[in-house]
Amino acid sequence: MNPSQHSDESTSDFTGRFRHEVLAAVFQVRERRLHSLLWRRARSPFEGDWALPGGPLGRVELLGSSLSRHLAAKVDLTDIAYLEQLETRSDVDRDPRERTIATAYLALVSSALNPSIPSDTAWFAVDELPATAFDHASIIQSARERLRAKLTYTNVGYALAPETFSIAELRVIYAACLGHDVSATNLQRVLLRRHIIEATSVTATPSASGGRPATLHRFTERTLLVTDPFAVFRPPSERP
Amino acid sequence: MNPSQHSDESTSDFTGRFRHEVLAAVFQVRERRLHSLLWRRARSPFEGDWALPGGPLGRVELLGSSLSRHLAAKVDLTDIAYLEQLETRSDVDRDPRERTIATAYLALVSSALNPSIPSDTAWFAVDELPATAFDHASIIQSARERLRAKLTYTNVGYALAPETFSIAELRVIYAACLGHDVSATNLQRVLLRRHIIEATSVTATPSASGGRPATLHRFTERTLLVTDPFAVFRPPSERP
DNA sequence: GGAGGTTTTCGACTATTAGGCGTAAACCCT
DNA sequence: AGGGTTTACGCCTAATAGTCGAAAACCTCC
Structure with a gap:
């Protein structure tokens, strides 16, 4: 193999562009149980199911800033005491409409707070989740495990x-x-x-x-x- | 805030699409020191500097599969004993040509192997890195820390x-x-x-x-x- | 084939950390 | 004041980590 075969870059203008969204598993301990903030979908796909808060990445926006913006805008949540990038999901059909890559975050909220949240969002105990949209249930699982590990060290x-x-x-x-x-x-x-x-x-x-x-x-x-x-x-x- | 304001989705067709690449910090212990596999850039930007192996994500490809494909194609490396997603970098100007989001992986190679690698790649001890391209040096640092932690637990x-x-x-x-x-x-x-x-x-x-x-x-x-x-x-x- | 050198293995001892439990302290109420 | 309740803390045991030195099992050279 010689250098001239490293040709992907010369053809980079023809490679794909991807829709990219940010999501957050927002955790808070409420009534002695770990809860996650979910948002009820008003339209298809997964209409009526519950989804993680988040939204599309802006053109000149960092992933972390994008998430903060969406949380503030969509669920009036500005008191995130801790934010950490979890993982990026790339399954081709995780969104049936169009391929969408998602970067998931773990967000933690102090148990001393009781933020006012919109009527279409609610806190759910993580071991009694309702029907969830997309791959969000498995993201919540990853977030739980990350939190468990981080708490100990x-x-x-x-x-x-x-x-x-x-x-x-x-x-x-x-x-x-x-x-x-x-x-x-x-x-x-x-x-x-x-x-x-x-x-x-x-x-x-x-x-x-x-x-x-x-x-x-x-x-x-x-x-x-x-x-x-x-x-x-x-x-x-x-x-x- | 009412549900009708969750309007990002209805405008999703107008949100950005992003170039996405995968990168790997490929680690191997050689001569009692931890080494990372780097690839010498033949063209601008960062011509002559050393970069992590990787390449653009394909249209219907998972991040992990994409990385395996690039490693096999570019550096003849097929014996990756362990592969783990590290983090996703989103700095707007991390690539001066066009905004490119990168998902970085940690890849480990057995010290018993001595894979044949192309002439424009080389192993470098991680604490004596040459001039590196893009944000790759800091990705290597993240990978080192992840490896350190994982080794212990x-x-x-x-x-x-x-x-x-x-x-x-x-x-x-x-x-x-x-x-x-x-x-x-x-x-x-x-x-x-x-x-x-x-x-x-x-x-x-x-x-x-x-x-x-x-x-x-x-x-x-x-x-x-x-x-x-x-x-x-x-x-x-x-x-x- | 023994002497001296080298590397690994293993056991003994000490120090530090974790786990369990019971009692004392500091509040409540009647 | 006395009984009930919750937190704090000390003591004891168990488990794990750290140090050290001696013994085992090889080598080479004389």
């Missing part, structure tokens, strides 16, 4: 939790995302040791049901930090 | 190592990817405990330099397995 929790919270509240959030029970003792110990959360000096206002008021904690950083997952094989002498 | 090592190997050989591979020294004792103990590798009954042929011949090991599975990274917070009673 990063501090993304800050995007789901309120500014300050009790360990019990945090436990609910982690359990909802991970899909299994979580030990409060271990959760607190591990997150403290990793310096992901820290105690504040204030305690929660006592609840009517009695009980010792919890000391409120906060996330030390509110930007993404990964707790070095390479520790296993690294000589301890070189650790931070 | 999955068995992707199978894609980089030979069928069977001594612990010493495996140590070299891990060290090259992680960028720091690795303890052979811990490496063996951790991977054995996780059942990622297992000992075979054969020993390596003794080297000319003497020394006890190593027992050869192999990866238990040669498909991707993630060692549950959620163990930290999960009640031990529920673990596999």
